Amino acid sequence: LKPEHGMHINAEEIRKAISPRTKAIIINSPCNPTGAVTTAEELEEVAKLCQEFDLWVISDEVYHPFVFASNPETEPCGNAIAPSIAAAEGMHERTIIVESLSKTYAMTGWRIGYILAPSQVIEQTSKIAEMMHSSVNSTAQYGGVAALTGPQDHVREMREEYRAKRQLVIDGLANCNALRLIEPQGAFYVFIDVRPTGLSSEEFSKKLLDEEKVAVVPGEAFGTEGSGFVRLSYAGKAEELKEGVARMSKFALAQQALHAA
Ligand SMILES: Cc1ncc(COP(=O)(O)O)c(C=O)c1O
Structure with missing residues (x-):
């Protein structure tokens, strides 16, 4: 991949x-x-x-x-x-x-x-x-x-909810040049390239959790090709997701600035 x-x-x-x-x-x-x-x-x-x-x-x-x-x-x-x-x-x-x-x-x-x-x-x-x-x-x-x-109607309803949350993440990170996301086409995950922050995916995930209380999974957990990426799940509540994405964006920009200094 x-x-x-x-x-x-x-x-x-x-x-x-x-x-x-x-x-x-x-x-x-x-x-x-x-x-x-x-x-x-x-x-x-x-x-x-x-x-x-x-x-x-x-x-x-x-x-x-x-x-x-x-x-x-x-x-x-x-x-x-x-x-x-x-x-x-x-x-x-x-x-x-x-x-x-x-x-x-x-x-x-x-x-x-x-x-x-x-x-x-x-x-x-x-x-x-x-x-x-x-x-x-x-x-x-x-x-x-x-x-x-x-009845299977709820499956469509769930998909439309995920579609809206997916958009929330895409929009929430659109102006954050410290993170590059691969626009997802399915499931309920976004794979995000965190290398512009100068942190490894492991460091990024740990620091983000400690400092901002936002949980993502380091890409290496899925194999060596995930190195430099983190996985964000958007299956949670929209309000929490919005807040989490905002914190993640702010955190990534701050790390990028530190890295550049
Ligand atoms: C790709 C994939 N396959 C299978 C599963 C397993 O699901 P479960 O064990 O809940 O049936 C998961 C769960 O996250 C998954 O992401």
Whole structure:
């Protein structure tokens, strides 16, 4: 993942990482922590690699309803979801989709997730699941059924709320030249380049927490390519988010000035 590619996956980079021991490629779109949404064209390129090298894909799509490309004015139903690699030619039989009720239904504490995969995979994973945890408790299962079979209007409402909060962050940091953000297209995260402040992402996150009581996650927590970035989650309350973004902007500008001095 490269900032100059908007942290989008790149099939050529993936090709370089494939070895004779490679069995599967793990992808995640919409992405935590970058907010990037892999396009159908990019997924096609990855699909071609999977056919060429006979690989499976494990596709984490837990944020699939939270994409912001659609325009609520022109598309009031807002049915847009992130594209899935399973839809690419020949991929249905080699894709394992990882899903969760945590994001779409805000049921994080209920601990329900599931996979969508060819039957031979389901058969084997069921055996493992049975041995490891037997099953999810029955109360949570009834709740899960209600979530999946009940009205889905709230999913659109949640997305529109996230869209507004996303805009709040983008606007709140627009005039802060000490922070560079990669405009997110999905999920509920913004990945922010903090290098103009002269601080590492670790130092930035710690100081911001100590001095301004604002919590972000250092990019390295997600891998070495996250170095120099921090992840901001905009899933919280709008008022708190506004205040947090204002403090973060002020803090970053002060650090930048110190660094320049
Ligand atoms: C990309 C991604 N996949 C999976 C999960 C796991 O969600 P859960 O364990 O709550 O189902 C998360 C949670 O943050 C996530 O960000």
